[in-house]
Amino acid sequence: MGLRLALTSGKPADVFEWSERGRASSLLHQAVRPPDDPELASLLPQLRATAFELESARTSGAPTSKLEHRQVELERRIKNRSRLLRASGEAPADPVRPSELDLGDRVLVQFVEADGAVLALTLADGRMTLRTAGTVRELNDLLDRVPFALRHLARRPRPELRKMLSTTAEKLDELLLPRHDRPLVVVPTGALHSLPWSILPSCKGKPVVVSPSATLWHTAARRPARASTFAVASGPGLPGAEEEAQAVADIHDTTCPPHATVDDVLKALATAGTVHLAAHGRLNPGNPLFSALSLHDGPLVVHDVQRLDQVPETVVMAACDVGRSVVVAGTELLGLAATFLERGASRLIAPVVPVPDAETKDLMVAVHRRLRDGRSPARALAEAQEELDRPNGFVCVGA
Incomplete structure (x- = not known):
């Protein structure tokens, strides 16, 4: 109704104000971490183990119906438990003015x-x-x-x-x-x-x-820069992911742990300034809080990221679809990318469509060489895309 009234006024600034009121209230309301909860902390590893067993069963051709039922039940319990938890902290800032x-x-x-x-x-x-x-x-x-x-x-x-x-x-x-x-x-x-x-x-x-x-752009753009520390990890099942991760690690003179687990990646996300993840990605349109990155012991899901005290300043995810969010309730966004931004990441590079594993390595190497040389993430991505001159689905989200 506010938007309609603003449109009848004919003043662009009024339309902007009402647009931001809707976006800011729905996108920033989860900007603080939910409290620690023993039940939630025990359910997430169970979900991870079940998903790992399910993937192994599918690969080997074993029956999967019981595992699928268990996965659905665990997701239901996690979702219901999360709804009961109340976050604590400061309320989001008022919408920005032009x-x-x-x-x-x-x-x-x-x-x-x-x-x-x-x-x-x-x-x-x-x-x-x-x-x-x-x-x-x-x-x-x-x-x-x-x-x-x-x-x-x-x-x-x-x-x-x-x-x-x-x-x-x-x-x-x-x-x-x-x-x-x-x-x-x-x-x-x-x-x-x-x-x-x-x-x-x-x-x-x-x-x-x-x-x-x-x-959100205004808030992220004003955050003070953090120390330039890098962490890199890759997931299973993609022939080029490990090679890509190692090439990125070499650019930043860091290491890439073999067979990275969810705990390995969560530790990196909680401590490094920039993190690069190369893995299978899955956007779950029907249940976006279970959108996931596949790691060697199972999926890292949105609920894992929500429980972190701190996330990196810059996140790069070479994983299909994970830059895309599910749009619900008009302007509210749910998914991995939206959660990283809500938790305090300033910027994120990721694809909004499925991307071919074989071609992603060249793009990521070109991006990280420019990040190492001091380019901003948005400029590094734009220059790398122009250099390779191949259409791809990567975007820079945030600031």
């Missing part, structure tokens, strides 16, 4: 859904404008083509698929983005959270940061 955003040379584009239309708020050089980008139906139809094309191009680079992706990207670019040759801060809505922005022509080689809200 005058408080220190964008520098960046342009902010924030998208809002209202009555079947997608509106674009653009803030550049202190001036905010509002325009209609298209209908939700029109944009969703275009957005559906992107993961289809990327998924099939990764298997077989057919000319007709390249043409479809190129045409779709040009149309989305025309509808969504202003004609500015400057770094972008993008605040998506709905299905736009799943768009790999680097495929759009005007984003080629340009630093693009995707943030769930302008308030």
Whole structure:
């Protein structure tokens, strides 16, 4: 209702304010850690062990029905227990105002859904404008083509698929983005959270940061930098993951533990400034708090991350889909990427679509060489994507 009233006023600043009120309240309400709970602490390892047994049974062809039932039951108990726990700490800050955003040379584009239309708020050089980008139906139809094309191009680079992706990207670019040759801060809505922005022509080689809200970007951008310490780990079942992790570890002159477990990775996440994880990723659309990274003793799930006292400043996840969040209740986001941001990560590089294992290593090595040389994560990703000149699904989320 607030958005509708703001739209009738015709003032872009009013629309921005009401948009941020919704986003900030739904995205920052879990910014503090839930209290330690013995029951939850015992259920998570049980879930991990069950998932590990289930994967082994599927590989060997053994019966799985009892294990599947046990996994569902454990997930139900964890979900119900988490609902009973109340987080403690300070309430989230008020939504940011346009005058408080220190964008520098960046342009902010924030998208809002209202009555079947997608509106674009653009803030550049202190001036905010509002325009209609298209209908939700029109944009969703275009957005559906992107993961289809990327998924099939990764298997077989057919000319007709390249043409479809190129045409779709040009149309989305025309509808969504202003004609500015400057770094972008993008605040998506709905299905736009799943768009790999680097495929759009005007984003080629340009630093693009995707943030769930302008308030979250503002908060993350103002955090003081932490010590540059690095940790690297890989999961099982991907031929190139271990090789990729070792190459990244060599760039930062650190080690990569063999057969990394969930406890190994949680320790790294709680102590290092930057963490790189190469593993199978799974977005669980029906139960997003059980979206997971597969490690050598089972899955690391959202609930594990929520219980950390501290998370890295920068997280890089070379794992299918984990940069994408499930959009619920209008603007609320659930998933691994959203949880890292809620817990205090300033930025995250991850794909929003499935990515081919064989091609990911080259991109990650190119990104980390630039991080080592002092590039920001968004610029490191943009330059690496331009250098390799292959469409991929990685985005930089946060600040």
